[in-house]
Amino acid sequence: MNYTIEKNEQYALIRLSESDFSDNIAPDFETLCKGLFREGYSNIIVDMATVQNLGPAGVIAIRRVNRHCTSEEGLLVLATGDDDLVEHLDKAGGADLTILPTVEEGIDAVFMNELENDFRSEDDDEYDRGGSVAD
Template sequence: MKYTVDKKEQYVIFTLQEEKLDSSLSPDLKSELLTVHAEGYKNLMMDISHVKYADSSGLSALLVGHRAYSENGGIFVITSPQEHVLKLIKISMLDKVLHVVRSHEEAADAIFMNEIEGNKEEEEN
């Protein structure tokens, strides 16, 4: 599986450099996402701009990432999906669960807004 990981202060940019997100990649992707999470990063931007095809096991890997990063108040943002992949996400109604945006800038905004909301909740408790 080809990918890059760019670690920033507030989040990690995980760029999947594969054209297919399917059952052959899904187990490795789940493992890598959980490894980055275990390193202490609570926010992840998942760039899937290279992905032209995804199937249900690929979507399952994205859900695993979403679940892991959402557990401790973090956020998992999917960015730059190609039209076919975005349609699949919408057909499976995962756009109601996953944070999907068109650009890195929108993803960074979502991460920072999540951080602000999390800080407000901590102050209120």
């Protein structure tokens, strides 16, 4: 699998250099993401600008990685402007995938998700102390 990776405190950005995301690429993609999970990354942005074909194995890999990110209160963002690929992902991947046209929008989505998690955590702390929102 040809790719570059950029690691940031809040997310890892994988820039794929493949046109075909299928049987040969999917296992490598999952292995790469598992390594990122072990390093503590729960937010992963995948730049799929070069991807033109997405096979069943690719869809399965994306769904598995998405499930893991979600279970860690993180976010998997797929960045692509290819309308055909977006339609294919929507049909095959389900409604819980985050697909955005640009990497920059993906970065914004990660930061928004982090803020939502922080607010949720503060609300939980308030509830645990026996307070209420009206206090």
